[in-house]
Amino acid sequence: MNVGDLRWFVVLAETEHLTEAAAALGTSQPNLSRSLRRVEAAFGVRLFEREHRGLRLNPYGRIVLAAARASTVAVDTAQQQIDALLDPDSGTVRLAFLHSVATGIVPDLLTAFRAEAPSVNFGLREQPSHDIVHSLESGEAELAITGPRPDPAVFGWHLLQRQRLCLYVPPGHRLAGRHRVNLAEAAEEPFVGLRPDFGFRRVTDDLCRAAGFTPSVAFESTDLTTIDRLVGAGLGVAVLPGGAVRGTESGATPVPLEGIRARRDIGLTWRLTNNLSPAADRFRTFVRSLRQ
Template sequence: MHIQDLRWFVVLAEAEHLTDAAAVLGTSQPTLSRALRRVEDAFGVRLFEREHRGLRLNPYGRIVLEAARAGTAAVDAASQRIGALVDPDSGTVRLAFLHSVATGVVPDLLKAFRSVAPSIRFALREEPSHLIVRDLESGEAELGITGPRPPRDIFGWHLLERQRLCLYVPAGHPLAGLERVSLAEAADEPFVALRPDFGFRRVTDELCQAAGFTPQVAFESTDLTTIDRLVGAGLGVAILPAGAVRNSDSGATPVPVQGIEARRDIGLTWRLRGELSPAAERFRSFVRELPA
C-alpha cells in the first residue's frame, strides 16, 4: 500500500461510486479497484459494502477513512515544511553560535545577509563551543560560529575575525591607564569569569596559567554583559574580547593584554561530511565572500 492508495481511498469514500471516483482521479476503474484492494489487504478487512448504486463505507471503512485523512494531511504538511527548508530563497538556516558573539558578530552577519535574502529564516542556538560541535555532528545545527577552530579533519572553517583580548578593570583602577598589561600584574585580583564549561573560560584560564597564576574567581556567569557590569561595579577584573560588549556604560575599562597568544579567532564552521541545505549553503557562500 502506498500513500497514493490512501489518497484514492479518501476520494472513493467521498464519491461512493467507483466510476465517479475514477473520473475525478483521472484514472481507470480497474486501476482504482486495484488500489482499493491494496488498502483492504493492508488492513485485512473489507472497507465498503457493495450496493446496487455504488459503495457504502462499513464501520471498518469509517475508521480507515478517519486515519487516511489524518495521515495524508500529515504527509502533506511534512512535504510543505521540507519544501520550505530546502528552498534557497525562503528556507531555514540552523545556526549555532557562542554566547560571546551574540551582541556583535552574529547580529552583524544576519543583518547583512537579510539585506540580500530577506525571506530566509534562521533557527538560532546560543550555546558553548562544545555543544556547538555536538550539534554540528548530530545535524541539529548546519553551521556554527565559534572559536577556537574545531578539528580540521572533521570541520570546515572560515575565519570571521581575530579578536584582541583585554583585561577589563573598574574605572580608576591602577591598571586602567596602561597601553598594555601583563596578566601577571593581575595575579592578586579577583576575577569575574564565564563558567568552566564555556570554551572561552578555558582560554582565559590557560592565559593566566601561562602568566604564572591561577585566577581567584569571585563570580561566574554565562553572559558577557553581566561580567562587564560586575567589573564596572568593582567586583573584580575580567578577560574579555575587545568590543565584546557594545555600547556599554558600565565604566569597565579594557586594557589590551600583552602577548601574541592573547587573541581569539572566531569563525564560521560546518561539518565536512555533510550536505548543507540550499539556504545554509547560500548563507555560507555569502559569509565567505564578505571582504576580510
C-alpha cells in the same frame, strides 16, 4: 498499501462510484480496483458494500476514511514544511554560536544577511564550544560560529575575526591608561569570569597559567554584560575579547594584553560530510563573500 492508495481510497469513498472515481483520478478502473484491494487487505476487512448502482461505504470504511483523510493531511503538511525548509528564500538556518559572540558578530551577520534575504528564518543555539561540536555532529545545527577552529579533517572553516584579548579593569585602575599590559601584572587582582563550563573561561585560565599564576575568582557569571558591569563597579578585573560587550556604560576599560597567545580566531564552521540546506548554504555563501 501506500499514501497514494489512501488518497485514491478517499476519492472513491467520497464518490462511491468506481467509474467516476477513476475518471477523477485519471486512472483506469482496474488500477483503482487493485489499489482498493491493497487497502482492504491491509486492514483485513471489506470497506464497501457492492450495490447495483455502485459502492456504499460500510462502517469499517467510514473508520478508514477518517483515518485516511487525517493521514493524507498530515503527509501533505509534512511535505509543505520540508519544502519550506528547503526553500533558499524562506527556509531555516540552524545556527549555533558561542555565548561570547552573541552581542557582536552574530547580530551583525544576521542583520546584514536579512537585508538580502528577509524571509529566511534562523533556529539559533547559544552553546559552549564542545556542545557546538556535538550539535554539528548530530545535525541539530548546520552551521556554527565558534573558536578555536575544530578538527579540519571533519569541519570546514571560514575565518570571521581575529580578536585581541583585553584585560578589562575598573575606572581609575592603575592599569587603565596602558597601551598594553602583561597579564602577570594582574596576578594579585580578583577576577570576574565566566563559569568553568564555558570555553572562554578555559582561555582565561590558560592565559593566567602561562603568566605564572592561578586567578582568584571573585564572581562567576554566564553573561558577558554582567561581567563588564561588575568590573565597572570595581569588583575585579576580567579577560574578555575586545569589543565583545556593546551598549553598556559600565566604565570598565579594556587594555590589550601582550603576547601572541592573547588572541582568538572566530569563524564559521560546518561538518564537511553534511549537505547544507539551501537556506544554510545561502547564508554560508553570503558570509564568505564578506570582507574580513
